[in-house]
Amino acid sequence: MGNMYSLRPTALDELDYRIRQVKIDACLVLRNRRLVYRHYRKPEFEREPHKVNSVTKSVLSLLIGIALKRGELPSLGALLSDFVDGVPPDKRAITLEHLLSMSPGMEWKEAGAWGSLPPPGEHEADWIRFVLDAKMTDPPGKKMIYNSGCSHLLSAVLQKATGMTASAYAGRHLFAPLGIDDWDWPSDRQGISIGGFGLKLRPADLLKIGQLLLAGGCWQGTSSFQGSGSRRPPFPACPPRAGTVCTGIIGGSTPTAPSKRPVRASCSRKASRDNF
Structure with a gap:
């Protein structure tokens, strides 16, 4: 993302303090391709797939x-x-x-x-x-x-x-190229992967998806995802935010906070249901 924005020296300390006040299971922050902050509430949460809800x-x-x-x-x-x-x-x-x-x-x-x-x-x-x-x-x-x-x-x-469930299709065409090998995606009674909620991913793997989106579909020097919607995903239209993009709060629906710093964040928490 470049170095045109600065990160306040106390910013990560402030983030760490706030995260520890609530039950955030995991939080990863990547800046300029370097992991600058890592938090796991329990050691096993680093390896455990979390429900990402929406x-x-x-x-x-x-x-x-x-x-x-x-x-x-x-x-x-x-x-x-x-x-x-x-x-x-x-x-x-x-x-x-x-x-x-x-x-x-x-x-x-x-x-x-x-x-x-x-x-x-x-x-x-x-x-x-x-x-x-x-x-x-x-x-x-x-x-x-x-x-x-x-x-x-x-x-x-x-x-x-x-001819493939969303889970199987993701495994072949999205997760495998990103090196994601541990996930769970439940289905309804007809065998259709639940579209609105239920997917479980590890925090580090959620961060990979955030990196892919921010890079416009490029991954590790290749452009295999460009043109597949990763530059402009057809999500519901929302007001643009400057700089920071949070890849998601696992387990809950939490809006991304405005920021001017090019930081990539992946946070995990156990939270309320978001489904039908």
Whole structure:
């Protein structure tokens, strides 16, 4: 990232103090290709894969980009109904881009809307059908509403297009090139990798994905991921932040703090559910 920004001498000490006030399992900070801070609440957390919750969505969007680059998906304008059976007539205009931008026009409540109770969809035998049965409230593309159901539909699309679950596809085309060899990605009752949450990664491996994104798809001198969505992942649009990018808070949904320092951070904590 270069040396145009300085890091205050006390910055890492302040970070360490704050992290130790809460139950952060692991935190890694990389600056100028050098690991400048490492924290593990317990020694075993360095090797233990942690549930990344909604970072799962980010990984899935990269897989969609890879499938597009490889020609296994035609375009972001492809219709959901081309890959998923039984799409109701009122949802047949929904495209992959609508799902990636979480703007399919469906009525949706995330986990937080149900208090401490599991959202109804988790009790359903067929999660895809549960999502497709949601009421339409807007035309596709009009409004973004955070929706883990969109990600699960994308996982089904990827599986249909490639003949592989998202977990297996990630293992071959994303994790293996990055040297990631230990992960867990559960599936629903139909054998579809859960699109919106559930992926488990080791902290150092989450940092690798952050490095890949910041480098625009380059990894260890190669550009094998360029053009696969890693430079501009089709995530929901958010206001731009300067400098620092945090690759994610494992186990919870925590916004990235604004910063002017080119630091790459990967933090892990046990936290609330973020799913449907």
